[in-house]
Amino acid sequence: MEGCPRNRETCPKLLDLIHQERKWYHDEEKNNADQEKKLELRLAPPGGDEEDGSAMKKKNIDTRNNIKKEAEEKSIFNLSGNHFSSSNKTTYAPPHISHKRTAPGPVVGWPPVRSFRKNLASSSSSKLGNDQINKSGDEEKQVQPKREGMFVKINMDSVPIGRKVDLNAYSGYEQLSFAVDKLFRGLLAAQRDASGGEGEGKPIIGLLDGKGEFTLTYEDNEGDKMLVGDVPWQMFVSSVKRLRVIKSSEISSALRFGCSKQDKMKN
Amino acid sequence: MNYFPDEVIEHIFDFIASHKDRNSISLVSKSWHKIERCSRKRVFIGNCYAINPERLIERFPSLRSLTLKGKPHFADFNLVPHEWGGFVHPWIVALAKARVGLEELRLKRMVVSDESLELLSRSFASFKSLVLVSCEGFTTDGLASVAANCRHLCELDLQENEIEDHRGQWLNCFPESSTALTSLNFSCLKGETNLAALERLVARSPNLESLKVNRAVPLDALTRLLSCAPQLVDLGVGSYENEPDQESFVKLMDAIKKCTSLRSLSGFSEVAPLCLTAFYPICQNLTSLNLSYAAEIQGNHLIRFIQFCKRLQRLWILDSIGDKGLEVVASTCKELQELRVFPSDLHDEEDNDTAVTEIGLVAISAGCPKLHSILYFCKQMTNAALITVAKNCPNFIRFRLCILEPNKPDHTTSQSLDEGFGAIVQACKGLRRLSVSGLLTDKVFLYIGMYAEQLEMLSIAFAGDTDKGMLYVLNGCKKMRKLEIRDSPFGNAALLADVDKYRTMRSLWMSSCEVTLGGCKRLARNAPWLNVEIINENENNDLMMERNEEDEREKVDRLYLYRTVVGARKDAPPCVTIL
Numbered sequence: 001m002e003g004c005p006r007n008r009e010t011c012p013k014l015l016d017l018i019h020q021e022r023k024w025y026h027d028e029e030k031n032n033a034d035q036e037k038k039l040e041l042r043l044a045p046p047g048g049d050e051e052d053g054s055a056m057k058k059k060n061i062d063t064r065n066n067i068k069k070e071a072e073e074k075s076i077f078n079l080s081g082n083h084f085s086s087s088n089k090t091t092y093a094p095p096h097i098s099h100k101r102t103a104p105g106p107v108v109g110w111p112p113v114r115s116f117r118k119n120l121a122s123s124s125s126s127k128l129g130n131d132q133i134n135k136s137g138d139e140e141k142q143v144q145p146k147r148e149g150m151f152v153k154i155n156m157d158s159v160p161i162g163r164k165v166d167l168n169a170y171s172g173y174e175q176l177s178f179a180v181d182k183l184f185r186g187l188l189a190a191q192r193d194a195s196g197g198e199g200e201g202k203p204i205i206g207l208l209d210g211k212g213e214f215t216l217t218y219e220d221n222e223g224d225k226m227l228v229g230d231v232p233w234q235m236f237v238s239s240v241k242r243l244r245v246i247k248s249s250e251i252s253s254a255l256r257f258g259c260s261k262q263d264k265m266k267n
Numbered sequence: 268m269n270y271f272p273d274e275v276i277e278h279i280f281d282f283i284a285s286h287k288d289r290n291s292i293s294l295v296s297k298s299w300h301k302i303e304r305c306s307r308k309r310v311f312i313g314n315c316y317a318i319n320p321e322r323l324i325e326r327f328p329s330l331r332s333l334t335l336k337g338k339p340h341f342a343d344f345n346l347v348p349h350e351w352g353g354f355v356h357p358w359i360v361a362l363a364k365a366r367v368g369l370e371e372l373r374l375k376r377m378v379v380s381d382e383s384l385e386l387l388s389r390s391f392a393s394f395k396s397l398v399l400v401s402c403e404g405f406t407t408d409g410l411a412s413v414a415a416n417c418r419h420l421c422e423l424d425l426q427e428n429e430i431e432d433h434r435g436q437w438l439n440c441f442p443e444s445s446t447a448l449t450s451l452n453f454s455c456l457k458g459e460t461n462l463a464a465l466e467r468l469v470a471r472s473p474n475l476e477s478l479k480v481n482r483a484v485p486l487d488a489l490t491r492l493l494s495c496a497p498q499l500v501d502l503g504v505g506s507y508e509n510e511p512d513q514e515s516f517v518k519l520m521d522a523i524k525k526c527t528s529l530r531s532l533s534g535f536s537e538v539a540p541l542c543l544t545a546f547y548p549i550c551q552n553l554t555s556l557n558l559s560y561a562a563e564i565q566g567n568h569l570i571r572f573i574q575f576c577k578r579l580q581r582l583w584i585l586d587s588i589g590d591k592g593l594e595v596v597a598s599t600c601k602e603l604q605e606l607r608v609f610p611s612d613l614h615d616e617e618d619n620d621t622a623v624t625e626i627g628l629v630a631i632s633a634g635c636p637k638l639h640s641i642l643y644f645c646k647q648m649t650n651a652a653l654i655t656v657a658k659n660c661p662n663f664i665r666f667r668l669c670i671l672e673p674n675k676p677d678h679t680t681s682q683s684l685d686e687g688f689g690a691i692v693q694a695c696k697g698l699r700r701l702s703v704s705g706l707l708t709d710k711v712f713l714y715i716g717m718y719a720e721q722l723e724m725l726s727i728a729f730a731g732d733t734d735k736g737m738l739y740v741l742n743g744c745k746k747m748r749k750l751e752i753r754d755s756p757f758g759n760a761a762l763l764a765d766v767d768k769y770r771t772m773r774s775l776w777m778s779s780c781e782v783t784l785g786g787c788k789r790l791a792r793n794a795p796w797l798n799v800e801i802i803n804e805n806e807n808n809d810l811m812m813e814r815n816e817e818d819e820r821e822k823v824d825r826l827y828l829y830r831t832v833v834g835a836r837k838d839a840p841p842c843v844t845i846l
Contacts, residue, residue, distance in 0.1 A: 109344035109753070110728070111610060111644065111671050112702075114401075114427065117559075118613050232457045 119235055150237065154180065156214070156245035159187045167237050173229050177207045180216060180245060207245065215248045227251075273298075277306045286311045308332060313748075313773050315353060315377065316798065319833045320361035331370045332396075333358075337377035339776050339827055340726075341751055343401065346778055346825065348802065350840040353377040356386075357838075363390035371396040371422075378402065384409030388416035396422035403429035407456065411437035418442070422450040424477075432458030439464040448472040452479035454503045454534060462488045470495040476528075479503025482536060486511050486519060493522035501555075502526070504534035510541050524548040533557035533583075540568045547575065554602075555581040559609045562587075566621055570595050580604045580637075585611040586622040586644060593627030597634025605640040606631060610671060625652035632659035640665040647678040648705055653687025657694035666691055667702035673729035673754070676706035683707055689714035692722075702726035712736035716743020724749040737761035741768050751776040759786030766794045774829035782826055785819030790828070791846035798835055799828045799846040 155162040163183045170176045181204040188204065206212020208229040216228040220239040228236065228243070280303055283289055293303040309332040312318060324330065337353020355377045362369055369391040379402045387394065394417045407430065413423065414437055438461050441448075448468070453460075460483040469475060469492050477500060478492065484505035493499070511519065519542075523529075529549050535542075535558055543564055553576050558569060562585060569584065570592045579600040586608050588596075596603065608623055625648045631638065632655065639662050648670050668688075676682055684705040692698060692715050699721050703711060707730035715722065716739035723746050731737065737757040740750065741764065750772065758781030769775065784801070791799040802825040835845040 107673070107754075109341065109346045110673065111613065111669055112341075112344045112726075112728070113610065113613070113644070114343050115345065116427070117609060 119239070152240055152242050154183070154243035154245065156180075156184050156188065157247050157250070159184060159191055161187065165243065167240065172233050173208055173236075176228075177205075177216065180204060180207060180243075184245065204245075206248075210248055210251070213248060214245050215251055216243065216245055217251075218243045273302055276302050280306055284309070305329060309371075310334070312336070314829050314831075315355075315358070316836050317773070317829060317831045317833075320358045322833070324361060324365045324367060328365075328367075330362075330367050332373070333362075333369065333371070334373040334375075335377060336375045339376075339751070339774060340749070341753065341776055341778070342376055346753070347827075348840070348842050349403075351802065351843060352836065352838055352840070354838060355379050356383045359383050359387050359390070363387075367391075368393055370394055371398075373398040373400075374402055375400040376402065378404040379409070381405050381409035381412070385412040385416075388412045391417075393419055395419050396424075398422065398424040398426075399428050400426045401428060406431040407433045407435050407437045407458070410453075411435060411440040414438070414440035414445075415442065418445070419447060420445065421447050421474075423448075424450055424452045425455055426452065428455050430456055432456050434458045436461055436464065438468060441468050443471070446471050447474065449474050450477040450501075451475065452477065452503060454479040454481050456481040456483075459483045466491055466495070472496075473498070475499065477501035477531075479533060480505045482506040486515055486542065490515070490519045490522045493519075493526055497522075497525040498528055499526055500528050501531040502529055502533070504532070504538065504542075506535075506537035510539045511545075516541070516545060519545045520548060527552070529553070531555035531557075531581075534560065535564070536560035536562075538563065540564045543568060543572055547572070550575045551577055554578055557581075557583040559583040559585055559607065561585065562611055566592050574599055576600060578602055581606075583607040583609070585609050587611045588623070589621040590623055590627035590630065593623060594630045594634075597630040600635060602637060603631075603635040604637050606635075606638065607642040608644055609642075610644040622646060625649050628652060629655050629659075632656040635660075637662075639663055642667040642669075642702075644669045644671060646671050647675065648684060648687065649677045649679050650682065650684055650687035650690075651677075651679070653684065654690040657687075657690040661694045661696070663691070663695040663698055665700040666695065666698060667700065667726070668704055669702065670705040673704070674706045675704075683710070685710040685714065689718075692718040697721055700724040703730060704728060708732050709736040709739070712739040716740050719744055721746055723747060725751070727752040727755055729754045731755045731757060734758055734761035734764075738764055741765060745771075747771070748773045750774075752778070752780060754779040756781050758782050759789075762786055763790055763793075766790060769794060769797055769828065770830060772830070774827065776825075776827050777823075778825040780823075780826075782823050783819060784821045784823055787823055787826055788819070788846050796830060796832070797828050798831050799826070800839070801826060801844045801846065803842055803844070 150167040151164045152167060153162050154165050165176070165179055165183070167176070170179065185202070185204055189202070204212065204214055207214060207216040217225055218228050218236075218240045219225055219242050221241055222239075225244075231239075276299070280289070280292060283292065286309070289303060289307060293300045304326050306329060307327045308329060310323065310327055310330055311334045312323070313336050315335045315337050323333075335355065335358065337355075338347050338351060341347060342351070353376060355374055363386060370393050372387065372394075373396075377399075379399060384405055387397075389412075397413060397417075397420070405428075410423075410425075410430075413420065420441075441464075445468075449472075451468075451472075460481060462484065465480070465484070466488070469478065475496050476498065478496060479501070480489070480492070480503060482505055484492075489505060493502075523546055526549055530553060532546060532553055532555070538561060540563065543558075543561070550572060556573075556576060556579055558564065561569075564587075566587050566589050569588050573579070573582075573588075573592070573596055577599055579596075580602050582596065582600065582603060582605070584592075584607070588608070593608075596606075608627075610622075612622065623643070623645050625645070628641075628643055628645070628648075629652050631641075638660055641663065642665075645668075648668065653668075677684055677687070684703075685708055688701075688703050688707070688711045692701070696718075698719055701715070701719065701722055701724070703726070709732045712731060712735075715725070719725075722744045725740060725744070725747065727750075734757055736755070737752070738761050740747065741761070747768075748771075753776075757777065762777070762782050763786060787799055787801060791797065801823050839845055
């Protein structure tokens with residue numbers, strides 16, 4: 001590279017790749033496209049695309065993203081399907097719809113941080129303010145009402161009436177499982193109308209290992225449905241929003257995006 | 268040199284440690300190749316599927332230390348299925364069978380089983396050092412066998428692994444006679460720790476320099492540990508939720524005062540902020556500080572602490588430190604070489620004014636003349652800032668910038684960040700690793716291809732417009748080894764333009780790009796020395812076969828290709844197709 005002037009247009013190294021005129025043409029074409037873009041009618045989220053000279057990107061539809069995003073994308077592409085092709089042209093690619101959202105939606109593996117870092121903020125906020133007996137109050141202490149009793153709703157398939165459980169009363173999954181059994185055994189038996197015979201009803205077991213008739217699931221603070229038992233107890237407590245006991249046979253349909261999120265949580 | 272007896276040449280080679288240099292030596296002549304390989308003790312294998320254990324052992328019979336890497340980097344971000352591969356077991360089996368005198372094993376992103384650990388512990392009498400980074404598949408039972416059977420174990424370093432904790436007594440398994448420990452790191456274990464066993468172990472390890480405990484080790488136990496190990500150089504603290512009472516706090520501080528050799532501090536997940544202040548007595552000695560798990564320590568506490576850490580060379584921190592905090596770092600830490608700023612609020616719930624911006628980055632670049640490595644997560648950036656950073660810090664070796672929102676432009680001009688990154692690669696002639704983000708067109712890759720002559724690893728996400736972008740990089744960066752791309756519009760034309768380029772690279776990853784199955788098949792045909800892997804998470808081979816002829820135009824979800832001398836691997840799971 002010695003002797004090569006630091007002038008990108010004339011560097012001999014890339015003669016085979018760039019041609020000065022074509023490069024500028026590239027920019028011009030893009031500008032023209034931008035003008036056209038501004039005049040087009042298109043379906044975009046409110047607060048759409050405000051930038052100049054921004055290349056439009058097509059986000060791959062990742063079925064593991066939330067439904068809302070997918071539905072939004074599908075409708076945009078249907079409208080614009082005739083205008084834009086997505087073939088691999090080596091010349092300038094036609095502008096694609098940019099997904100401008102007011103808040104970034106969940107994209108798999110983005111931002112590129114390890115999973116345990118993602119849980120830091122949410123698991124820490126539920127720990128702060130625990131047992132503050134001493135007087136040193138110089139830092140801002142977040143009031144955590146959850147600490148007094150963390151009640152979440154719990155529903156069970158085929159039982160019309162839900163219950164609430166105080167997760168702080170338990171120190172682990174086994175205790176929770178036991179509590180669920182106690183809460184619902186009678187209700188379930190009543191639903192099934194076990195006339196005579198079994199009295200109290202069959203114990204509800206195998207909630208955590210998939211071996212029982214029922215399985216315990218939950219919805220976390222991101223709205224995802226998860227199997228209970230994968231993550232450390234405290235992490236679960238800090239992210240759970242509600243619980244649901246489902247029939248083990250219905251796991252795959254109940255947890256629509258379950259597979260990949262489970263993987264995500266495992267890491 | 269030909270007049271020297273082999274032993275002398277071998278002795279000279281002993282002084283040459285770097286893998287690259289030794290690889291070069293082995294290419295000089297046949298006799299040097301032989302001497303080199305027979306005397307080689309340390310081998311580094313960047314991709315465990317590039318070669319097999321039998322050939323490794325054949326070439327390097329005197330092997331003592333082996334480093335292996337398995338899954339591709341993007342596995343860290345859940346882009347690679349769990350069952351993809353990277354099993355260490357066949358390696359351990361082969362090494363054991365050949366009676367290699369293995370002393371050290373370092374693994375990264377590999378699948379390790381309890382069975383493997385058990386076999387390891389029984390097969391190598393001189394085994395001294397086990398370092399596992401980002402691995403998975405084993406439990407504390409495996410650790411127990413290592414503790415129990417490796418009589419000369421000096422180092423057990425577990426970093427960020429997924430370990431199933433059976434809450435057993437693995438710490439108890441270190442025999443009473445084991446006194447050789449120099450380094451013990453179990454910070455990633457999630458379960459309870461037998462504190463008494465740990466204290467006894469530390470008490471009988473006078474050479475212990477590095478101790479990193481897990482969350483389950485509370486403050487009073489930490490105090491006792493420090494009291495019997497004041498010689499510690501590197502400490503990883505556990506967690507304690509409550510503010511310590513006066514007495515405990517004083518005891519802790521007293522113990523810390525005696526640790527005059529302490530240079531490196533980490534841990535602090537779930538710690539009450541006051542606990543950090545207990546470390547004030549030694550903070551001016553610290554050269555390395557990792558507070559990136561300390562989500563609960565507010566920015567002002569961090570700043571107060573760091574103000575005294577004038578000798579810091581390495582700092583890992585959360586973005587809650589803010590631009591103001593980074594300005595303090597810039598004015599205090601003149602020895603700083605490596606900085607990592609991680610995001611603390613990923614759910615975007617708060618409109619966080621205190622997170623870092625381009626201002627903090629510029630401040631650091633201006634204040635820290637020795638800075639050569641940076642990983643920076645932020646919400647916004649500008650070209651002007653990057654250009655200033657490039658001017659201030661031409662010595663970057665690693666520059667990784669992650670703007671949290673994909674495609675985000677320069678927030679003051681709304682332009683792409685091509686010019687900013689262009690300035691970085693132009694100024695930093697020694698740049699070896701680069702991660703780009705924000706709104707980027709093909710132009711940034713033109714700059715990279717043109718200027719980044721030493722670049723070995725490049726990470727691209729949501730960037731570029733056409734195949735030209737990728738081509739600029741492939742044609743321009745002669746030293747490229749690892750290229751990983753996601754969600755960018757690069758397709759077959761770029762993939763297939765120069766197949767021989769992949770001979771000079773370790774691997775290429777492309778996910779959610781425009782490459783098609785047909786393109787990948789063509790590549791595999793033209794390059795039999797490559798393993799071209801297609802990864803489809805929710806499918807298996809049978810399903811792929813059933814599809815009709817439109818197949819070839821189907822976009823490939825994830826492509827991972829790497830050079831290899833041993834052909835297609837046999838342990839691929841159903842979701843992976845090797846073309």
